[in-house]
Structures are given as C-alpha cells and as structure tokens.
Amino acid sequence: MSTLRAADAASIEDAAKILRDGGLVAFPTETVYGLGADATNDRAVAAIFAAKERPRFNPLIVHVPDMETAKRLVTFTPAARWLAERFWPGALTLVLPRLAGTPLSLLVSAGLDTVAVRVPSEPIAQKLIAAARIPIAAPSANASGEVSPTTAEHVRQSLRDKVDLILDGGPTRLGLESTVIGFDNGKPVMLRPGSLARVTIEAVAGPLGRPADETIASPGQLASHYAPDAKIHLNAVSAGPGEVLLAFGPATGATRNLSPSGDLAEAAANLFAMLRELDAMNPRAIAVMPIPDHGLGEAINDRLRRAAAPRGLRA
Ligand code: TXA
Ligand code: MG
Numbered sequence: 001m002s003t004l005r006a007a008d009a010a011s012i013e014d015a016a017k018i019l020r021d022g023g024l025v026a027f028p029t030e031t032v033y034g035l036g037a038d039a040t041n042d043r044a045v046a047a048i049f050a051a052k053e054r055p056r057f058n059p060l061i062v063h064v065p066d067m068e069t070a071k072r073l074v075t076f077t078p079a080a081r082w083l084a085e086r087f088w089p090g091a092l093t094l095v096l097p098r099l100a101g102t103p104l105s106l107l108v109s110a111g112l113d114t115v116a117v118r119v120p121s122e123p124i125a126q127k128l129i130a131a132a133r134i135p136i137a138a139p140s141a142n143a144s145g146e147v148s149p150t151t152a153e154h155v156r157q158s159l160r161d162k163v164d165l166i167l168d169g170g171p172t173r174l175g176l177e178s179t180v181i182g183f184d185n186g187k188p189v190m191l192r193p194g195s196l197a198r199v200t201i202e203a204v205a206g207p208l209g210r211p212a213d214e215t216i217a218s219p220g221q222l223a224s225h226y227a228p229d230a231k232i233h234l235n236a237v238s239a240g241p242g243e244v245l246l247a248f249g250p251a252t253g254a255t256r257n258l259s260p261s262g263d264l265a266e267a268a269a270n271l272f273a274m275l276r277e278l279d280a281m282n283p284r285a286i287a288v289m290p291i292p293d294h295g296l297g298e299a300i301n302d303r304l305r306r307a308a309a310p311r312g313l314r315a
Pocket of ligand 1: 029031032033034035058059060061093095109112114115116118138139141176177178179180182191192
C-alpha cells in the first residue's frame with residue numbers, strides 16, 4: 001500500500017523531493033485530492049496516466065504558486081488576467097494558450113495547444129508547490145471512472161500501491177472539483193461547472209459563453225466520468241425497494257443527507273464521500289432527491305448526471 005503521512009513540514013519536504021525526482025504524490029487541495037507529478041517531466045506525467053489507468057490521455061491541470069509563475073507558462077488574455085486577479089488563489093482553472101518555449105510537458109496538454117492552470121488556496125498545496133519549486137500536474141487522485149477523493153483514505157482505497165506518498169490533510173474544504181473556464185475569441189466560456197459558482201464568476205465577468213464544440217472544449221469530460229458502481233436514480237422522492245436514499249433538505253427515510261438544512265455548499269462538500277458510502281452498501285440503486293440548479297447546484301447536478309449515465313460511456 002502507498003505510504004500515507006500527516007501533512008506536516010517534514011512530510012511536505014519529503015513530498016517535494018519525490019516530485020522533483022519524478023515520483024507521484026497525492027495531496028489535498030481545497031477542492032479534492034490531486035495526484036501530482038512534475039509538469040515539466042514527460043515520464044512523471046505519463047506515470048499519472050498509468051496510475052489512474054486512464055483509457056486515454058486527458059489534459060491535466062497544472063498547479064502553480066501564483067500568477068507570476070503562470071505567466072511564464074501560458075499567455076493571459078485581458079479577461080483571463082482579470083479572472084485570475086479576482087479568484088486566485090482558489091477553485092478556478094483557466095485554459096490558456098501554451099507559451100512558446102514553455103518547459104511544460106506536451107503530455108499535460110494531451111496534444112492541444114492549450115494548458116489548464118490553477119493556483120490552489122489550500123495551505124498544504126501551497127507549501128508543497130513552493131517547496132517543490134516546479135509546476136505540478138495533478139488530476140483528481142482516483143482511478144479512472146471513480147468519484148473524486150475528498151479524504152486521504154479515499155485516495156489509498158482507489159490508487160492502492162501506485163502513489164509514492166499520500167499527504168493527509170483531512171477532508172477537503174469544498175469537496176467538488178474546480179470550475180474550468182476556457183476562452184473563445186477572448187470571451188470566457190464555462191467548460192466544467194465546479195466549486196466556484198457560475199453566478200460568482202458572472203458577477204464580475206458578465207455572462208459566460210457555452211463551448212462551441214463540447215468534445216474539443218473539455219476532452220476529459222466523458223459522460224460517466226464520476227460514476228460509482230451502483231445505479232443512480234435521479235430526482236427521487238423516496239427510496240424504492242432495495243434502494244438507498246441520498247436526501248437533500250428536510251427528509252424522512254434518508255440513508256444519507258447531503259444537507260438537512262438545504263445548504264448547497266454543505267451538499268457539495270458531502271457529495272463524493274456520501275456517494276462512496278452508499279455505493280459500499282451494494283444497493284439496487286442510489287435514489288437521489290432533486291437538488292436546486294442554482295449556485296453550486298449546477299456543479300452538483302452535473303456530477304450526478306454523469307454518475308447516472310450509462311456504463312458504456314465510462315471514462
Ligand atoms: O479541483 C480540481 O480541478 C482538481 C484538483 C486536484 O485541482 N483537479 C481535477 O483534475 O479535477 P481532472 O484532471 O480530474 O480534471 C481536469 C479537467 C477535465 O475536465 C479536463 O478536460 C479539463 O480540466 N482540462 C484540462 N486541460 C484542458 C485543456 N487544455 N483544454 C480543455 N480542458 C482541459
Ligand atoms: Mg477527475
């Protein structure tokens with residue numbers, strides 16, 4: 001099994017050395033745990049795909065300490081600079097053109113001429129990136145097709161012996177992946193809803209566009225990317241025979257409740273951990289009560305629809 005250590009100064013130093021030497025480190029961000037490798041090292045980046053057993057190369061998010069570092073890797077448009085200044089560090093990923101001569105591995109872009117970059121706010125992630133002094137490529141630290149990990153123990157269960165070190169920083173604060181924004185002729189478009197709500201972004205950037213071509217815009221987004229093993233039954237009012245109930249808001253007969261008070265941030269933080277717990281009960285299906293589609297509800301419903309999609313589309 002992979003080594004799991006509490007994220008203190010000594011383990012973060014060791015983790016940074018493993019990354020510089022081309023190894024794999026799982027670490028907490030404010031959204032979900034990431035599976036990190038040196039983003040400038042092709043072999044290290046390839047090891048991420050091998051560990052996740054991804055059926056194909058999806059482009060990865062590159063984590064950097066600040067905007068100055070990001071500017072040495074990608075080209076910022078005015079709208080991108082404005083969004084970064086407003087929301088970094090935080091749960092916002094920007095997809096931008098690779099800078100000519102960038103030291104980044106071509107594999108992090110999976111053949112595209114763009115790179116996704118983000119400055120995480122979680123102090124453990126910040127310290128790790130600072131200690132490593134390299135940009136860190138990191139997808140969510142789960143095997144392909146499983147839900148994203150929000151605890152170090154989820155990472156260990158999912159990736160078993162494939163990581164050199166897992167830094168344990170407790171449950172992640174937000175629990176849902178970052179919001180991914182791309183640009184179409186300089187105008188921001190929503191590629192993946194996530195922990196930073198659309199309304200929060202639109203309040204400063206104006207209405208977000210829709211990607212012109214879904215497949216090119218967000219190549220990692222196969223329909224059932226977030227699927228647990230159990231079938232998912234959406235918009236349920238109660239559990240049917242053999243089903244478990246994932247409730248939202250006041251409810252009777254809930255097996256788990258994302259947020260009894262109807263708080264979408266609490267629901268986002270609980271979503272992946274509760275899906276795992278319910279899946280482990282081997283129910284006939286997981287019945288999920290309706291979640292309002294505003295604020296963080298957009299990202300929660302996106303993940304639930306993917307979890308409910310037919311198996312054939314599994315990533
Ligand atoms: O919160 C997060 O974003 C976590 C933490 C670890 O930072 N990371 C994460 O990575 O969720 P991953 O690999 O599971 O998802 C990356 C998403 C995918 O939907 C992928 O298609 C999109 O970002 N993406 C990455 N690079 C892209 C690019 N060059 N063009 C378009 N989409 C890209
Ligand atoms: Mg993922």
